[in-house]
Each structure stands twice: as C-alpha cells, then as structure tokens.
Amino acid sequence: MSTSMATGSAQLDATATPPRLQVAGDWTLAHYASLEQAVAALKPPLGTDTVIDLSGLGALDTAGASLLAEVLGASRLGDLAQADPTLPAAQRALLQTIGAAMADYREPKLIRQGNTLTDLLSRIGAAMENVWHQQVQLLGFIGLTLQTFARTVLLPRRWRVTSLVAHLEETGLDAVPIVVLLTFMVGAVVAFLGSTVLADFGATIYTVDLVAYSFLREFGVLLTAILMAGRTASAFTAQIGSMKANEEIDAIRALGLDPMELLVLPRVLAMLAALPMLTFLAMIAGLVGGGLVCALVLDIPPVMFVNLIKSDIGVRHFLVGIAKAPVFAFLIAVIGCLEGFKVSGSAESVGEHTTSSVVQSIFVVILIDAVAALFYMEMGW
Template identity: 45%
Template sequence: MTAAAAVAGDEARIDSSVERDVTTLRLAGPWITRTAAPLDHDLAALVRKHPGGTVVLDLSGVSVLDTVGAWLVHRTQEDLATGGATVRVEGVSADQKGLLEAVSRVERDVPVKHPDRNILYDLALRTGKSTYHFRDEALALLSFLGMLVVKSLRALLHPGRIRFIALAHNIETTGLNAMPIVGLLSFLIGVVLAYQGADQLARFGAQIFVVNLLGVSVLRELGGLITAIIVAGRSGSAFTAQIGTMQVNQEVDAMETLGLDPIDVLVIPRVFALAITLPLLTFYASMMAIFGGALMSYFVLDISAAQFLQQFKAAIGVNTFWVGMVKAPVFAFAIAMVGCYEGLKVSGSAESVGRLTTQSVVVSIFLVIVLDALFSILFATLGI
C-alpha cells in the first residue's frame, strides 16, 4: 500500500510494506512544512488502518527534515504506540536524531505536583500579606502627606512658585466641568430624600418636618460627602491617569533632568485647584439638593415656597451650614493627594496606569468616609 503527496519540484511519500508481521513505513522525500498537509492526512489513514504488532519507521529516504516533519514522525510514533504497536525508528541521521529528540522533549508532558493546601493557612497568609501591604502603603502615603504639606506651605509663603496657568486650568477641569454631573446627582438626591422622608413622616402627620430633615442631612453630611465621592471618582482618577501617563512616557523623568520639581509642577496646582473648587461645588450641590427637595415638597406635600423657606430658616442655623462646608477643603486635600500619589507610583506599563487609577478611587473614597466619620465624632464631642 502506497500513499503519496505531490509537491512542486519534489515528492514526499510514505511506502508501506508488510513482511513476517512487521510493517515497515519507508518515509522518503522532503518532510518539511510545505509537504505537511498531505502527509498528515496519509499518516492519519495509516494509523487508523494498522492492526498492531511491530512497526518500523524507516527515515533513510528522507532528504530534508524540519521541525514540522519531525513532529509528524514523533506524533505517528506516539499514536501507533498508543494503539498497542511496538515502534522502532531506523535510518536516522545525526542531524535528524537531534531534531527528533528535541521535538520529543517539547511534547513530553511534565507532571505537575500539586502541593497540599491548607485553607486556613492560606487565609492567614493572605491576611498577613495584606496587612503588611496596608501598613507599607499607609506609611508611604503619610510620608507623601508630610512632604506635600511642607511644599504647599512653602508655595503659599512664596506665591511666585505657584503656576497660576496650570492652577486656572485645573480649576476649570475640576470645578466648572464637574458642575453638570454634580448638580444633576445632587438634585436627584434631594428629590429622593424629600420623597422618602415625606413617606415616613406622613404616618405621624408631620410632613412639614421634611424640610428639617432635608436641610440638616444635606448641609451637614450629604452635600459634602456626595460631592467628594463624585469628585474622587471623576477628578481624583483623572489626576492619577494624567500623571501616570506622564510617568509611562518618561515626561516626569525629563522634568527632573531639566531641574524642575514634579511636585511643584504637577501636584501643587492640582491640590490648590481642588481645594478651591470642592467647597464651591459642595455649596452648589447643597443648593441643588435643597432645590430638588423643595420642588418635591411642593408637588407631593403641597408645601409652598414661602412655607418651605420659613420652616427652613427656623430649623437650620448657621452652624449647620459651616459644619458641612468646613469638611470640603480637607476632603479636597485628601482626594488630590491620593490621586497625585498614585499617579507618581505608576511604573512603565499601561496596566499599571489602570490598576493604580482604580486604587486611587478606592483609597480616596475610603479616606473621605473615614474623615467624615472623624468629623462627626469631633463635632459631637464639641456639641456642634
């Protein structure tokens, strides 16, 4: 039985003969990539038809053998052995022998040893590593905070060091451009808060106190907190992505080579801009939330604008307003600090930019909530 594969300029073939229960497959011609497809078909047919016994693969007639051809020979040898045949390879030159051995080593499966796993041990190990990582990150961020405070005070004492063009640009991007999303979300939060409050207070016939609920919750807590969270997700992540991209492009290294301080050039304008815009955004967000609540009160509770303002004036003092506003610069400093710190940590890969941008948002929101809790404890202690 003979199977042949015609190839331009040469012929690769497989001659099969049987003598005394020994099947000899004589391989001839160039066994290379361009002849592999028809040879693969013929070899598969021979393996399917072979009943077993002894098979000799004779390579003495092979003129050229490359990696693909060696792989075909090795695969045929493995398939025949799997089918129960005893396979010998003969007529192999020194070069062909080395190539066949190399293919055999690559094809050989390396057994994987699965170590014994202890779930509690793994949990303790991960917890310990996370604790050490948290400690190191906290210390590094605290060190960056100290350096940033020193350089911020130096910039305030020497205003000529402040880059006012960069400051104005960052005020626009973090403040003016954020007004639509902050205003819309705050308005909707005011609507929801008034509606839910009215639904609960209606059980006691005290719907008018929805004004108290709205004013105190928005001015003391929600206005500043929601604005800070929105800005952390919007502007804080932008700081990390911008500075991180500059790190990847080695622009920060170029600044240092020119004798420029990246903190003065990149960080200080962003910190000062956010410290200016976040209190203004907090005031704007609080007014939009109260407006949304007033609108809902008018349509649902039939509380007129005059009644709303009168009750609001009686229920809300100046301290309530300042309690919410005094948090905003602290939130702004924390968000800008974390965003710039994570950006400066970026290494030379795009994956690092995405990972640290995500980490910037998470850490910023975490710090904002922690600071808000500390402010609440402080104000409660002071009786404000």
C-alpha cells in the first residue's frame, strides 16, 4: 500500500473512447473536504461504460470508500474491487464491505407532519383497534380455557389437585382479612351516611334496609371482585409472566405438558371456588358493620336489626348478588392468565401487563355489574 500523503484526486478523461476515470492519491478522512468537491464536480454516478483505473490509489479508509461508492455506485464498486487484482487485499475487502453496506442503505422516509385533529383521530383509532384486538384475544382465550376444562374434567388422573389447593389458599384464605375488613368499614360508612340522610325524613329505621339491600345485591360482590382483581389478577399475571420471561413455559411445552392445563386451569378453578365464599363473607361483614353503627348511633339493637332484615329483605336479593360472583371470578382469572402469556420477556413487559390485567379486570367487573343491574331491574328481580 502506498504511504504517500498526496491528496486524492479523480480525473475524468471524457475524450477517450470509452471515457476513463483515473483515481489517484490518498482517499482518507483527512482529505475529505477536497475529495467531496472533486466528487461533486464529476456529477456521479458515472456511466457503466466508463473505465475505472485504481492503479494510482494510495491510502484508503471508510470515508474515502464511501465517496468512491457515491461516484461509481455501490454495486459497481464491489464488483470492481473483486475484479481488480492490482489492489491490495485490505483495500479490496474494504471496498467490497462499503459497497455491500451502501447497496443495502435506504433513504429514511420523511414522516409527514399532520395537524392536531388528524393526530388525535389517529390515536383514537389506534386505541379502539387495540381494544378490539384485546377483546378478540380474550374471547379466544376463554374458549381455549373451556376446551381444556372439558377435555380434563372426565380424566381425574390429569387433575392438578395440589396446585388447585395451593391456589385456593392463596386466592381465598389469604384474602379473607382484607376483604372482611374493607367490607366491614364500608358497611359502617353506608349505615352512617344513610342514617344521616334518612333522619331528615324521620325514616332512620330504613337504614337497615339500605345496608342489607346494598350489600346483598351490589357492594358485597362488587367490592370483593375489585379487591380480587387488584390482588389476584395481578399475581396471576406476574407469576405466568415471569415464567414466560424465563422461558419456563417453553420448557413445559418441551416436556409434552399443556400450559393451559398446568397453569391456567388450577388458577381459574381456584378463583371460581374462592370468590363466592369471599363474597358471602363480605356480605356478612358489611351487615355486621352496618348493624354496629345502627346499634351505636340509632339505638337499633342487633336482634331488631336481624328481624328487620328477615322481614323486609327477601332471599332473592342474596341470590342476585351471589350469582354474579362466579362470572366475575372466571373473567378475573382468565384476564390475569392471558396477560401473563402476553409478556414478551423483559421486566418492563411484566410490569406493563400486570398493570393492564388489573385495569382490564376492574373495568370488566364494573361493566358486567352495570349490565346485570339493568337486566335485574328490567326483569323485576
């Protein structure tokens, strides 16, 4: 390789037949400014019939090679470097590499600047499309869960009893203190506020009916479902998502096991068993909280409180409330498991899908509860 420090040059002899381009000197970063002017004067790229003479080429680096690629064209530069035996091996390799890289290069597309209204409508449309895809995935996962249950329910040897009991303890027994405490406090607040309002009408006795009616039909199951959505759905997503990130689910499939049967079904069944029992405890705790306020503030003794509930509140109100618990339980468990399977493999993805599972679960619970309330009202139940 030449060790001269002469500035590189490119002389085009247009009078020759065919035209001839003489490349000489050092094509390096130190001479980039003058080389760029010489290349611009040639109005690249040159025609394919132009003969290229690289015999006078001195030092060469990537900056000079990129300018040669601009003059000759990326594909022709690579072919020329491969065909010219006079070039040192290092220069041939560099020219071929630059030619291949420049051939794959594409000019980035300019992003069209839209106005505020267009951007807003675009984001709304993207959000709606995302919601639609989520609902389609949820329906498909519900079908897959039901299919797995139907396939295994008649095969006792495939039941995961140990896993079911463990999840039942985690989702049910461990949640009893927080559910009972919260509903007890809410029951007391509802009774206190109800008595304050009803006192203006001289109807404080109906505070008992207010507490019983609200907790048996709505608050008992709704508060419990929201608590389980925040507590258990997030746990399901984090557990399955961590397994997905660590490729443990792939290992389960490699062992010939079904992740739906091994991971999803025990969690769904545990939630189906736990939520109705927790709902019943929440109803009792809410009534106890309301009864305590009635006893302390309204001078309604517990015996009278219970007798008023027995005479004024029918069993159908309890059945209306408890009937919603299995539906909520199934949807919460399925959403939590589905979001766990969506995790892509990073800790950030686990956090995002855990948040998404909680938000979706609470939204679905409130939506289904509102629809059910309208349905019961129209049916007169």
